[in-house]
Amino acid sequence: MPELAAPAGAGVFVPLLGAARLELPLGAVKVSAGFPSPAADYEDRRLDINEYLVRNPVSTFFFAVEGDSMEGAEIFDGDILVVDRSVRPRHGHIVVAFVNGERLVKRLFRRAGRVALVAENPNYPTLDIQEGQELEVWGVVVGKFKRFGA
């Protein structure tokens, strides 16, 4: 299999004409010249949207929204929800919930023995969770985002 074997070296050094030159990176040698930047001591890290939206990456998941029942809470069709499972769900939180085999986004109502999932749009009824009915509060919605097609 001659064309696959590494070229056999005869032990003679042959300079390759037109071989690639090894270029040293500019920063390899530090040379001080001119005045230091007056801003050097004030350098901040650039803002990172992840940091703003995602406090606990390991427990954070994203869901895509379909429908208009949460428009009152500024959650619109096509938004992407930031759901953090490490936040303990409380009365008043917007949550992703699994009910009757469906994934829903609603506001959690839990007061005076009543548990319900409330829409933020008058066209949609409140879903009261009856005793014995299963409700899995999957996680708490802590934010949302959307990318425009520009």
Added chain:
Amino acid sequence: MSWSENSSGLGRDVPVFALVDCNNFYASCERLFNPKLKDRPVVVLSNNDGCVVARSAEVKALGIPMGVPWFKIQQEAKRYGIVAFSSNYALYADMSNRVVEVLSQFSPNIEVYSIDESFLELSGFEWLCYQSYGAEIRQRVADWLGLAVCVGIGPTKTLAKLANHSAKKNLAGHGGVCDFLTMRPDELTALLAGIPVCEVWGIGRKITAHLEEMGITTALQLREADAETIRTRFSVVVERTVRELRGTSCLELEEVVPDKQQIMCSRSFGALVYERAELEEAVASYIARVAQKLRAQDALAGALQVYIRTNVFKPEVPQYQKALTAPLPEATSDTRILTGWALRILKRIYRPGYGYHKAGVMLLGITPKGLQQFSLFAPSGVASAGSEKLMEALDGINQRYGRGTLRLAAEGVEKGWQMRRGNLSPRYTTDWAGLPIVSAS
């Protein structure tokens, strides 16, 4: 018995290990994002949707064994409404990484043993109540990730494994946590007497058969067996298991996963492949995968193997298989160079007229980047300085926009050879196009 055997009376700490293991991991990952699977029997199938590789608790209860070919259980599947999924490794890998991240909050020393099991070292945490620490681990993984785990705690890895088994099968402990350290010796003895020897870590089918011939059928009998005899009849490895069962820690945590000495990718095709062009596409796409893995561990490959074969399970059709390894003139991790060599090797081994069932590539002679020897005579066809940047960009784009977004034309566009994955769930956590949809209507 006591655990003092290891402390040699000098107040040296007894090591403490916890084994944390996800229950029905693959099936649980599927269920986590799919509310329709609640209480339904779920199986996950191997590549090409061949065999059952994971079962939910409901499926286990139906007595459907691991590894059974899917077509053989069609009747049960219909009768009980079993839902089958193709393996969604992107999802399982991401959830596995998340579990490890959560577990890392509980111990600085952790060994990721498999995709769904990790050992934690808790030595020196003696102020802890291990039982409640285990419960806390379990609770946090359940809260944060929605996955159920069992925790087994013991003075050796082998015993931690057995404690985990006991927790999972509800033989001891409570709430999915079992701590052998605080168990009374007579209780532990009684427990081990009820556990078949094949459940002990490292005791495979062959050794089990041999042990049973010797009259050793339970974990307890193995613990009480004569270590000398075990070593001469089997090996030091099995002898070590005996000593670990007695509470002497012989196996340390392997924290650093040794870099892989070879990286391979091979798949069976969904349908037989006859044309070289199609094999080329498959091989090129496997190279893309292994080269990316290679770069992820900051290494270079020194040699490359390609192999192809017909379906060995169909002896009635003409058979052919061939593997060929080529040393590379210069160690590299450049997809383009590796693809070039792979296609050259394929050209050599390809024979027309056969129906190919499987192809694979393997990178060998893997060395960390920076240790490589530049070849004096190697042609610098692709300048290596530009190569690194280009590959970085390639990996970056594929990470952001999904695997295969940017690829060499050699990989092809159609991928007719791709394996069968009939019911693959979306990559819920690693693909923007696969996000779970939540209904606001």
